[in-house]
Amino acid sequence: MSVETLTQAQFHEHARQWETTTLKTEVLLACGAVVLSILGLAGILPNDLAAITVIALGVVLGCQGTNVVLRYTELLYEAGATPNPRAMEVGRGITAEFLGGLAGVVLGDLGAVTNCANDTDVSSRDHLWRDAPIDE
Amino acid sequence: MSAAVITYGGTLLLTSSESFLLTLSGKENEMVHQLMHSMGRASASAQVLTGIGALALGILALVGIAPTIMILVALLATGTSMLLRSSFASGLLMDLLRL
Numbered sequence: 243m244s245v246e247t248l249t250q251a252q253f254h255e256h257a258r259q260w261e262t263t264t265l266k267t268e269v270l271l272a273c274g275a276v277v278l279s280i281l282g283l284a285g286i287l288p289n290d291l292a293a294i295t296v297i298a299l300g301v302v303l304g305c306q307g308t309n310v311v312l313r314y315t316e317l318l319y320e321a322g323a324t325p326n327p328r329a330m331e332v333g334r335g336i337t338a339e340f341l342g343g344l345a346g347v348v349l350g351d352l353g354a355v356t357n358c359a360n361d362t363d364v365s366s367r368d369h370l371w372r373d374a375p376i377d378e
Numbered sequence: 379m380s381a382a383v384i385t386y387g388g389t390l391l392l393t394s395s396e397s398f399l400l401t402l403s404g405k406e407n408e409m410v411h412q413l414m415h416s417m418g419r420a421s422a423s424a425q426v427l428t429g430i431g432a433l434a435l436g437i438l439a440l441v442g443i444a445p446t447i448m449i450l451v452a453l454l455a456t457g458t459s460m461l462l463r464s465s466f467a468s469g470l471l472m473d474l475l476r477l
Contacts, residue, residue, distance in 0.1 A: 265464060268460070268464050269461065269464050272457050272458075272460045272461035272464060273461060275453065275456075275457035275460075276454060276457040276458055276461060279450050279451075279453045279454040279457060280454065282446075282450045282453075283447070283450045283451070283454070288446045288450060289446060291450075292379055292446065292449050292450055292453060293379065295450075295453045295457065296379060296382045296383075296453065298457075299386060299453065299456055299457055299460065300382075302457075302460050303386070303389060303460070306393075306460070306463070306464070310396055338388075338389055338392040338393055339389060339393050341389075342385050342386060342388065342389030342392075343389075345382070345385045346382045346385055346386055349379065349381055349382035349385065350379070350382055353379040353382070
């Protein structure tokens with residue numbers, strides 16, 4: 243098995259491609275979240291759309307964290323700098339973004355599952371009600 | 379869901395300084411530096427306001443005051459803030475303004 247080593251130029255090209263991908267994903271998901279929340283406010287499946295929007299915004303936060311990591315790594319490399327208080331500040335923000343995004347995705351999933359469970363519960367109750375004998 | 383909204387509000391508050399710090403690290407002339415400084419401060423302030431709004435709406439939803447509406451409004455505000463914060467969207471907006 244051969245191991246290929248990346249040159250700095252290849253690494254930066256790779257990082258730039260990742261940055262473009264995360265930026266496009268971020269914009270698409272944020273647009274989707276805005277549209278879905280407006281649809282929810284208009285009264286179209288508000289609970290389900292809120293859960294989907296929460297998941298989408300969680301992914302957006304994760305993408306933003308990745309994007310900041312890539313950009314800040316590039317800046318640090320260009321400057322040849324050692325860690326400083328400003329780097330610590332941005333690092334804390336990145337951690338908060340990742341944690342917030344992860345928590346949002348998990349909570350959105352839980353909300354969607356709860357909505358589905360409630361819908362299933364209601365529909366099964368309706369089914370039982372429909373099948374029940376009339377004189378009972 | 380309201381817990382997620384509160385989480386997003388807190389995250390927006392915590393990460394509001396990121397864009398400001400990243401704009402400070404360039405090596406431009408004084409005019410561009412001042413312009414970027416003021417733009418960074420404006421965007422950070424807007425993000426702080428959105429975060430506080432999302433926190434307040436999430437707490438109101440958690441208390442039980444029209445929870446669905448509160449959550450959807452908070453998500454709309456958070457989504458718009460994230461969309462405007464994205465550098466891809468801001469680049470597109472700058473291009474449109476230049477035209």
